[in-house]
Amino acid sequence: MKVGYQEYTTIDNEIIVVPAGQIFSLDNINNIHKGYICQFHPDILIRKYGSRELINEFDFMKISGNPKITLDNNDIPDITAILSRLEKEYSETSTANLNIVQSYLITLFYEMNKNSVQSSKSISAAEVITNKFKELIHQNIKTHHLVHYYASLLNVTPNHLNKSVRTVTGKPAAKWIDETILLEAKYLLYQTTLSVSEIAAQVGHEDQSYFSRFFKKHEGITPIQYRKMIDKS
Numbered sequence: 001m002k003v004g005y006q007e008y009t010t011i012d013n014e015i016i017v018v019p020a021g022q023i024f025s026l027d028n029i030n031n032i033h034k035g036y037i038c039q040f041h042p043d044i045l046i047r048k049y050g051s052r053e054l055i056n057e058f059d060f061m062k063i064s065g066n067p068k069i070t071l072d073n074n075d076i077p078d079i080t081a082i083l084s085r086l087e088k089e090y091s092e093t094s095t096a097n098l099n100i101v102q103s104y105l106i107t108l109f110y111e112m113n114k115n116s117v118q119s120s121k122s123i124s125a126a127e128v129i130t131n132k133f134k135e136l137i138h139q140n141i142k143t144h145h146l147v148h149y150y151a152s153l154l155n156v157t158p159n160h161l162n163k164s165v166r167t168v169t170g171k172p173a174a175k176w177i178d179e180t181i182l183l184e185a186k187y188l189l190y191q192t193t194l195s196v197s198e199i200a201a202q203v204g205h206e207d208q209s210y211f212s213r214f215f216k217k218h219e220g221i222t223p224i225q226y227r228k229m230i231d232k233s
Contacts, residue, residue, distance in 0.1 A: 015069040017060040036083045082108045126164040147173045
């Protein structure tokens with residue numbers, strides 16, 4: 001597997017993690033005889049047991065982190081059991097309980113974290129800029145939504161920031177800003193009782209109607225419809 005600029009080969013009892021937004025490719029996948037591929041949408045971490053800071057606890061979830069994990073023999077049965085349980089809950093039931101899926105997924109991350117080694121790999125200048133940019137948008141998303149603001153914080157031009165982020169993640173900087181606004185809004189819709197207008201203000205949109213149009217443009221439903229969907233689930 002190629003993850004970003006690095007190539008990795010896995011053997012038995014290893015895990016490779018591809019962080020959200022990272023460009024990757026697979027080769028020789030037909031040589032894999034037995035194992036698991038687990039893909040999940042970031043929204044699964046929004047539910048009851050999630051938090052904004054959760055991903056930051058795991059080095060392997062970061063673009064700058066070490067994506068390859070070699071499991072201790074004592075931990076293999078537990079991790080395999082969690083993966084098997086995830087597969088069963090999600091695949092073999094007509095209506096998967098996403099709270100159960102989320103709790104098992106978080107448990108899996110903590111089990112993996114025991115075997116994770118902090119990254120010592122050298123990373124490119126584009127990856128350094130992208131990592132810092134992603135940290136900054138999470139810190140400032142409630143007040144700043146423009147690419148040139150983040151470019152100024154990083155002492156680069158907006159064009160250079162866009163080029164770096166697109167090279168590493170395949171998406172421009174503005175797309176990452178929009179997705180971070182949406183993620184923050186979803187957290188607030190799911191985990192608080194704030195009104196839509198209050199949530200709009202929390203993510204830097206004083207105009208509730210503009211925020212609702214922005215949300216529907218990206219999600220296909222309004223914030224109110226999204227909250228109703230949550231209530232039904």
